[in-house]
Amino acid sequence: KAGVTQTPRYLIKTRGQQVTLSCSPISGHRSVSWYQQTPGQGLQFLFEYFSETQRNKGNFPGRFSGRQFSNSRSEMNVSTLELGDSALYLCASRKRDRRGTEAFFGQGTRLTVV
């Protein structure tokens, strides 16, 4: 069965631009979470969606937003890009919105802001 698919894999943007990243969860999974991975800060939680509703949000500025569609696919948007937004953005999917279920990660989108 197909894993978590993130597109695009690589992206280069200029400061001030905006970007949209996409995540398709494993078929049948309804929970999608987003994480930012950087060498300095490690893996940090951005937000989590379940059934098109944001369930949890991390400590990121409002420039970071997301949404989930009825087919469970999710998008993450970053507006007014800053150099510090350069990172690997990871998406994870879960079958259910319950503790005790493991998360499966995609390969990530490598965003470089220049």
Next chain:
Amino acid sequence: AQSVSQHNHHVILSEAASLELGCNYSYGGTVNLFWYVQYPGQHLQLLLKYFSGDPLVKGIKGFEAEFIKSKFSFNLRKPSVQWSDTAEYFCAVIRITGGGNKLTFGTGTQLKVEL
């Protein structure tokens, strides 16, 4: 705020050496615990998980971890490492009470296994 600490940032071992990577968390309530591995150029993969029951859990590739509630620890072990175990290892915690499904990760341990 909940935090997860991994004490070793870089570990270098020879093949066949034993491995133990430390992980401690700060939250005192009920938690789910995980170890993930990230091989070079690959995505995060689950090595093992603890939800409840036997505190000694076995994962893939010969890895195991022990949950010691009194020490807030979940250390990862492998009796004999292989060159192919070279990767970055992340401990992660989900807080069961009021934490949603948010995974809080440690800063990671870069393991290099030399031939």
